[in-house]
Amino acid sequence: MSVEHHIASIRNEINDSVTLVAVSKTKPAEAILDAYTAGQREFGENKVQELAGKFELLPKDIHWHLIGHLQSNKVKYIAPFVSLIHSVDGLKLLAEINKQALKNNRVIDCLLQFHVATEETKFGLNQTEAIDLLNSDAYTSMKNIRIVGIMGMASFTDNISLIRSEFQSLKSIFDSLKGSHFREDDAFKEISMGMSGDYKIAVEEGSTMIRVGSTIFGSR
Numbered sequence: 001m002s003v004e005h006h007i008a009s010i011r012n013e014i015n016d017s018v019t020l021v022a023v024s025k026t027k028p029a030e031a032i033l034d035a036y037t038a039g040q041r042e043f044g045e046n047k048v049q050e051l052a053g054k055f056e057l058l059p060k061d062i063h064w065h066l067i068g069h070l071q072s073n074k075v076k077y078i079a080p081f082v083s084l085i086h087s088v089d090g091l092k093l094l095a096e097i098n099k100q101a102l103k104n105n106r107v108i109d110c111l112l113q114f115h116v117a118t119e120e121t122k123f124g125l126n127q128t129e130a131i132d133l134l135n136s137d138a139y140t141s142m143k144n145i146r147i148v149g150i151m152g153m154a155s156f157t158d159n160i161s162l163i164r165s166e167f168q169s170l171k172s173i174f175d176s177l178k179g180s181h182f183r184e185d186d187a188f189k190e191i192s193m194g195m196s197g198d199y200k201i202a203v204e205e206g207s208t209m210i211r212v213g214s215t216i217f218g219s220r
Ligand SMILES: *Cc1c(COP(=O)(O)O)cnc(C)c1O
Pocket: 023, 025, 046, 067, 068, 153, 194, 195, 196, 197, 211, 212, 213, 214, 215
């Protein structure tokens, strides 16, 4: 099946209200253009350099998502154009995003990344760390970032009930933060969870944004 068919069949399985981010990391510009021609506009990359290179090459109405771990010293390369940063895991990084967004005269949308999986190698905050961040004076004074939700990854396993319970944890973290810090804020509405292997479960558990790579573009 073609890239176009894969996108259509995923779209067919999920509600229109769920955003499909096509994860194009390691894939060439031609593959992205196939998806673009099929109407896809949201694309995700996990490396800054690759993202910046593809931004230069490809149509300017693409919305680029940075989904991988982000080092503060690299924010400047994506700040002029990035649409959503999924992987904010600390105040220092958020402060740098705010600074670079200000330089570019923009407000950059961000998600707080949470660690819910069993693997220690995955990045992300726990709930206490997130609340400390949101309560800090530094965060309150940032005018050029906007936190629009949360992101997380389930464990890499075929244990469906473990995956489901990790997605439920993310949903409950979202609900809790919505109530405590974003009650009046309609922009805080995204739960970015679900990849090729688990997006159906993620959507059942309340995902608003799935990040799908290999099911669309083939294995890497
Ligand atoms: C690579 C990646 C994905 C997509 O993974 P697939 O299994 O290919 O769908 C989603 N989210 C993040 C953070 C990734 O790094």
